[in-house]
Amino acid sequence: MSKPDMTQCPECGGELPGGLPVGLCPQCALASDSKVPEESSTKVIHTQPGDRVGRYKLLQQIGEGGCGVVFMAEQEEPIRRKVALKVIKLGMDTKSVIARFEAERQALALMDHPNIAKVLDAGATETGRPYFVMELVRGVRITDYCDQQKLTTRARLDLFMQVCHAIQHAHQKGIIHRDIKPSNILVTLHDGVPVPKVIDFGIAKATSGQRLTDKTLFTAFEQFIGTPAYMSPEQAEMSGLDIDTRSDIYSLGVLLYELLTGKTPFDAREMMAAGFEAMIRTIREKEPVKPSTRLSAMADVDVITVASHRQTEPGRLTTLLRGDLDWIVMKALEKDRTRRYDTANGFALDIKRFLADELVSAAAPSAAYRFSKFARRNKTALGVAAAIAVILIAATATSTWQAIRATRERNAKEKARQEAEAISRFLAEVFQSLNPAHRGGGRTNTVADSLDASTAKLEKDLSLQPERRASLQSVIGATYYALGLYHEAIALQQNVLTHDRTTVGPKHPSTLTAMHNLATSYFSAGRRDEAIKLQEEVLTLRRKVLGPEHPKTLTAMGNVATSYFHAGHRDEACKLREEVLTVSGKVLGPEHPDTLFAMGNLATSYSDAGRWDEALKLREEALPLSRKVNGPEHPDTLGAMNDLAVTYHDAGWRHEALKLREEVLPLSRKVLGPEHAHTLTAMHTWN
Numbered sequence: 001m002s003k004p005d006m007t008q009c010p011e012c013g014g015e016l017p018g019g020l021p022v023g024l025c026p027q028c029a030l031a032s033d034s035k036v037p038e039e040s041s042t043k044v045i046h047t048q049p050g051d052r053v054g055r056y057k058l059l060q061q062i063g064e065g066g067c068g069v070v071f072m073a074e075q076e077e078p079i080r081r082k083v084a085l086k087v088i089k090l091g092m093d094t095k096s097v098i099a100r101f102e103a104e105r106q107a108l109a110l111m112d113h114p115n116i117a118k119v120l121d122a123g124a125t126e127t128g129r130p131y132f133v134m135e136l137v138r139g140v141r142i143t144d145y146c147d148q149q150k151l152t153t154r155a156r157l158d159l160f161m162q163v164c165h166a167i168q169h170a171h172q173k174g175i176i177h178r179d180i181k182p183s184n185i186l187v188t189l190h191d192g193v194p195v196p197k198v199i200d201f202g203i204a205k206a207t208s209g210q211r212l213t214d215k216t217l218f219t220a221f222e223q224f225i226g227t228p229a230y231m232s233p234e235q236a237e238m239s240g241l242d243i244d245t246r247s248d249i250y251s252l253g254v255l256l257y258e259l260l261t262g263k264t265p266f267d268a269r270e271m272m273a274a275g276f277e278a279m280i281r282t283i284r285e286k287e288p289v290k291p292s293t294r295l296s297a298m299a300d301v302d303v304i305t306v307a308s309h310r311q312t313e314p315g316r317l318t319t320l321l322r323g324d325l326d327w328i329v330m331k332a333l334e335k336d337r338t339r340r341y342d343t344a345n346g347f348a349l350d351i352k353r354f355l356a357d358e359l360v361s362a363a364a365p366s367a368a369y370r371f372s373k374f375a376r377r378n379k380t381a382l383g384v385a386a387a388i389a390v391i392l393i394a395a396t397a398t399s400t401w402q403a404i405r406a407t408r409e410r411n412a413k414e415k416a417r418q419e420a421e422a423i424s425r426f427l428a429e430v431f432q433s434l435n436p437a438h439r440g441g442g443r444t445n446t447v448a449d450s451l452d453a454s455t456a457k458l459e460k461d462l463s464l465q466p467e468r469r470a471s472l473q474s475v476i477g478a479t480y481y482a483l484g485l486y487h488e489a490i491a492l493q494q495n496v497l498t499h500d501r502t503t504v505g506p507k508h509p510s511t512l513t514a515m516h517n518l519a520t521s522y523f524s525a526g527r528r529d530e531a532i533k534l535q536e537e538v539l540t541l542r543r544k545v546l547g548p549e550h551p552k553t554l555t556a557m558g559n560v561a562t563s564y565f566h567a568g569h570r571d572e573a574c575k576l577r578e579e580v581l582t583v584s585g586k587v588l589g590p591e592h593p594d595t596l597f598a599m600g601n602l603a604t605s606y607s608d609a610g611r612w613d614e615a616l617k618l619r620e621e622a623l624p625l626s627r628k629v630n631g632p633e634h635p636d637t638l639g640a641m642n643d644l645a646v647t648y649h650d651a652g653w654r655h656e657a658l659k660l661r662e663e664v665l666p667l668s669r670k671v672l673g674p675e676h677a678h679t680l681t682a683m684h685t686w687n
Helices: 095-111 142-150 153-172 235-237 246-261 268-273 277-285 291-297 300-308 315-320 324-332 344-355 367-377 379-409 411-433 447-462 466-484 486-503 507-525 528-544 553-567 571-587 593-608 614-628 635-650 654-671 679-682
Strands: 056-064 068-075 081-088 121-126 130-135 185-190 193-198
Touching: 056 081, 056 507, 095 121, 095 130, 121 142, 142 153, 142 185, 142 246, 153 193, 153 246, 153 315, 153 344, 235 246, 235 277, 235 614, 246 324, 246 344, 268 277, 291 315, 300 315, 315 324, 315 447, 315 635, 324 344, 466 486, 486 507, 507 528, 528 553, 553 571, 553 593, 571 593, 593 614, 593 635, 614 635, 635 654
Parallel strands: none
Antiparallel strands: 056 068, 068 081, 081 130, 121 130, 185 193
């Protein structure tokens, strides 16, 4: 007998990338526990069509998973019906596989939902191989069904929400699916109505502490459970990190990404070809691009195919995904599970809000949040030291300015200088713990750890020095915000605002700055109503104190308008941005960069509201002005060209859009490089 091919998975026969554990491909790699006793193994015979298992006659094999084979079978009594019967595969009857198989049987028995396949019966073959019987789902995988029927994006979202509700039901029963993917969600027809059915809880996990099986069920070191393209970062971690229901939220996000774009965030073939370690690193660390960006980067022929399967045009599909749908998907795909949707129902509710043109909870990540993700990935001593240096410099400058301001009337600049030095010494003492030579310090400390320590130290050491404490709270609050720790920032910024209102009054510039900072943190933390209310108050006060044409008043107007826009208040955003543009043109002139920026913002609001003629008029005015002010090859000019091309296309002016894209593409390649976002956008054309 010839030796088995060591480059193939002994389970599924697929090509085996290097570096995988226990010699199996990731999808088939199961625990290498000891086999069942030989005396029982020798009794195992092949299960095949025509055999009888209990009171069921096997008709044909209809499916095969990592450890089980699924047959269509016929039940003859007490009623005649077709069923699906799943039985342990020959050669896979290790203790861990049998335990996992029994767990699936018990998990399904717990659930009763119209979108989850029902368990009808269970038992064991004469040779002891467990099986269970479930309703026969005559359907196709959800992605294939959507493409075959050319379902619109709205129809796909409707199906997806049903899947979310099914997964929510499982979660409420204490079960995590852990392998959500298209082949485990079949769409069948009930009276002509498509109904998705979730199947295969073969690697499900109990979350409520209930016992699913009497057999030992345990995940061995480096055991790979799940399907890589749909696997959450914590599931790929293969460490002591517990897997909870938010792992399924991530997999649902991958599924929605595929339903919208026809592709998964990371290509499964590319990940497998890269080797096991690179694949795990991709799942855990690489950030996926937004769905709309993925479409923009596709080859024209692929985009046309994807769009035709959704009964829309390529450009309109990209426009549809850009914005709320992008952020809904990206929230589900967060590497940090605390930033994902808490529940599958919450995920579905945001989609429902989108379909109803209501405000969604997902929002575009701010520049500060993107920075925080970088900071969290690079917690080396050098990175921490650099952050500390920035904080110390900012603290010295800010506190000096605030101290001088507070004591200027008493002509006490020397005292202000001493206060600034004292604040710097305070911060230096706090961050001294990061020095590896300091007792209790070390490289494992983070900036956030030190900020927490400094916050506690403030209350203890500066309780009788409210001015110094407010200065430091302002600096530390801004740093918390930069790290994406919005709730911590809010607590300090509220204290600063209370202090400034009490000491210098509600109309003082320092108070208005504190209000703006707090509003920004509110918005980033998802507390949008509070943020808008506070920004509106800032605008009212600046108009009253500084006048309606002051640059700071214009800035406040722009901040409120942007918040209106992101909150979905289209009419309010348009109205305020019209006022910003009018005042900017009058005070700063039509060629000032702030005026050009205001023109772009207003055009975006017009486009969002479907006011294409007004949007086009502004875009066509802004482009020659940008060419004159910035030059024909300036990045802002290229951005204005791209914006005008998109507006042309969305307004139905396809020829003009294509002509402008052909003009901007070589300029983008020359100035920005072939991989810049503007270059990729310019590469995407429509027929």
